[in-house]
Amino acid sequence: MHRYFIKLAYKGTSFHGWQKQSNATSVQQAIEIQIQKILGRELGLTGCGRTDTGVHATEFYAHFEVDERVDTGLMQHKLNLMLPRSIAIYNIFEVDLEDHARFSATRRTYRYFIKTLKDPFSNGLYWHLRQDLSIDAMKEAAGFITGRHEFTSFKKMGTPTETDWCQVFASFWKPTLNGYMYEISADRFLRNMVRALVGTMVEIGKQRVPAKSINGLLIEKDRSKAGYSAPAEGLFLHKVEYPFIQKGIQE
Structure with missing residues (x-):
């Protein structure tokens, strides 16, 4: 075999x-x-x-x-x-x-793309928002996500899981041409987790809720308290890592 x-x-x-x-x-x-x-x-x-x-x-x-x-x-x-x-x-x-x-797999990385300017050449590959966001507020919120947490507030309701604990290795926003990019790396992800995190942080970027509210959501473990899920088209599984795959050989 x-x-x-x-x-x-x-x-x-x-x-x-x-x-x-x-x-x-x-x-x-x-x-x-x-x-x-x-x-x-x-x-x-x-x-x-x-x-x-x-x-x-x-x-x-x-x-x-x-x-x-x-x-x-x-x-x-x-x-x-x-x-x-x-x-x-x-x-x-x-x-x-x-x-x-x-x-x-020991580590997975997702990226999410938002553009504030309509781009016909990237249709279906980003979330089009018609307003600027506070990148500083979103960066602050993303920092609270790093570490080991229960992400019950950010998983699809009714999804059965053995555990909602995830170890997040990296979580950050960066500005891009006419938009923003969010990157998150973790040992595992719950269903709809990244899109729920992005939707929640966009509300923070619109300055409707404070960045530190992320901490409360992690503690409350209630999906209904978090923000809406961001659209699917902006989300990319960016990288998957294995201990037996040598960089530059199988890649």
Whole structure:
């Protein structure tokens, strides 16, 4: 038995998230169909996580298992020819059988993009807000998120989880051309967590609530007290890290 990792990226606009669904088109389904054509048999992909409808990934990993060795270069070439332009396969490489796309990841990084100027060339890739925000207030709020916290107030209501604790390694805002970018890195994320954090911090950026209110929300563990979820189109899974992937080799 051989296990292979696929490194890929996708524009999520036309997909109903990563995970395969019976009544909608997903990224997982699109790739599985083409791999099955190449290998002549059914197989399943295991992704490094889930992304919701309309969310993008500049770096995503999935793995699959086969009995025989695969010509990874040829498979990568064929997949890039067969898949739509919204999905790109960057690399396919063999890993140990215990290496897992989801459970072996030690750090994930998301980025969220906001623009205050309408941009027809980036349609579907950012949240268009028609007013300037206080970047200083949002930076202050983002700083409170760093560390180990329970993020119950920022997960989708009704989502079952074993624990809501997450270790956030980095959380910051920076100005961009005609907008803002938020970046957050953590060991794990709850469903809808990043979008809920962004929506809440935008309210802080509009100076409707103080930056330190983030602390109270973390303590209260009540989703209804936090801000609305930011739209999906501005969110990107930016990077996924594994201890067995050497920078510059499998990347």
